[in-house]
Amino acid sequence: MTVREIKKLLSCDTLWGEHDLDREVHTACGSDMMSDVLAFVKDQSVLITGLVNSQTVRTAMMMDIVCIVFVRGKIPPEDVINLAADNDIILLSTTQLMFESCGKLFGAGLRGGKRES
Amino acid sequence: MNLEFTYTVDPDDFTRAGEASADIKKKLKKMNVPHEAVRKVAIAMYEGEINMVIHANGGIITVFVNEDFITMVLADKGPGIPDVEKAMQEGFSTAPDNIRALGFGAGMGLPNMKKYTDEMKIDTVIGEGTTVTMKVNL
Known part of the structure; x- marks a missing residue:
């Protein structure tokens, strides 16, 4: 699935990375706890979260996450958007809730990462 | 190849936590580490x-890189870990609520x-x- 498809499915605004929306994502993870995100193997993943501080982007950097979708209408502060831009991480924002966002992506065929043993 | 990096x-600034790790990641990528x-x-x-920011009032991280492995030494002068076995259990945390609100x-x-x-x-002494020390083989 491309980031562009995710944007359409969840009616997202692009906060950063409009030029990069054709990048592919293979797995997804929905969580507000970054250590839980760090516990799972991700390959070209999208992170769905309501957490908008700099550690969300740092976690994405460590995991090579392609795109972060902020749910519940959350918009991160400018320094967080800049950090993502510096590291080529696409940022989307949707007014939809975590549960329905994950449900729609799952329904469209996206699956979670598997746990590292 | 024998390299050493210190951070x-x-x-005091939770927003900056992770800068050292982001920097070492960039350095290792440039060095063509797998x-x-x-x-x-x-x-x-x-x-x-x-952890060093949440629990230990910061500290020093030293990363050693050679052909065979990467070693990270994270040293702090925090309160120590009273029960290491318990701390190693998934789901056990002593982090305060304000840290949970930040996603940790x-x-x-x-x-x-x-x-x-x-x-x-893990070498820990209460009050000291x-x-x-962590090692990743190459």
């Missing part, structure tokens, strides 16, 4: 770095560090501090 972890090893080092060190304190930090490294050793 001071600032205890992708999987870079990812393991970055995740394990990031969890450790966050799920009790996955130390288990993640162990999971992503080939060797991990903790040194975590």
